[in-house]
Amino acid sequence: MDSRFTPRTDEEMLKAVRDFQKRQQKMYSRLSAKLEKEVLQEELA
Amino acid sequence: MIELNIARLNLKSPYYVTRDEDGDLLFVTDYGVKYGISFELNEGMMNYPAYEFGILNKENKPSPSDRKLRDTVLAIIEEFFYSNGGVLLYICATGDGMQKFRFHLFLRWFNTYKYRDLYEIRTIEDVMDGKTPNYGAIIVEKTHPDLELILARFDELAAFLKKPIA
Numbered sequence: 001m002d003s004r005f006t007p008r009t010d011e012e013m014l015k016a017v018r019d020f021q022k023r024q025q026k027m028y029s030r031l032s033a034k035l036e037k038e039v040l041q042e043e044l045a
Numbered sequence: 046m047i048e049l050n051i052a053r054l055n056l057k058s059p060y061y062v063t064r065d066e067d068g069d070l071l072f073v074t075d076y077g078v079k080y081g082i083s084f085e086l087n088e089g090m091m092n093y094p095a096y097e098f099g100i101l102n103k104e105n106k107p108s109p110s111d112r113k114l115r116d117t118v119l120a121i122i123e124e125f126f127y128s129n130g131g132v133l134l135y136i137c138a139t140g141d142g143m144q145k146f147r148f149h150l151f152l153r154w155f156n157t158y159k160y161r162d163l164y165e166i167r168t169i170e171d172v173m174d175g176k177t178p179n180y181g182a183i184i185v186e187k188t189h190p191d192l193e194l195i196l197a198r199f200d201e202l203a204a205f206l207k208k209p210i211a
């Protein structure tokens with residue numbers, strides 16, 4: 001085992017997972033908005 | 046923002062890929078399906094800097110037999126590692142209930158990659174968050190200097206996710 005590895009507590013892990021999920025939701029919302037805009041522009045063209 | 050060489054990517058990618066001001070990658074398939082791909086740095090999930098890979102098609106149209114789509118995604122991942130190195134983290138979004146299908150398709154595609162053997166891949170499958178099954182993977186070059194640490198941290202994450210999450 002790499003000596004730099006230090007285990008995290010369940011609370012730390014849960015916080016990391018929930019933070020990740022929030023960021024992921026933002027990322028997919030951003031991508032979704034861009035793709036929607038592209039479809040709209042294509043329809044208008 | 047992740048740096049990718051778009052000109053080099055497009056030499057390999059069957060579909061023409063553009064990059065916008067946020068660094069997100071966009072392309073459209075021969076079937077008119079538009080795709081967006083993003084790489085976002087996340088240090089918390091792995092307790093190590095990793096780029097989260099996100100892929101979306103707005104129409105939610107599956108294209109499992111579109112080889113050009115597969116090869117475009119693989120070209121993007123190859124360019125990610127070429128330009129950036131590091132760790133790729135892919136945790137499937139769960140909003141549409143298609144995460145299992147998407148995850149297995151991604152794995153199937155990656156397993157056809159001609160340089161697959163250069164990478165270590167670890168997966169998390171069917172771990173429950175409440176009533177939602179989750180799927181994910183990390184991909185890291187076998188030559189990465191911190192490979193052992195990265196895999197230990199991923200294993201720690203996988204072990205945590207396998208427990209019921211409050």
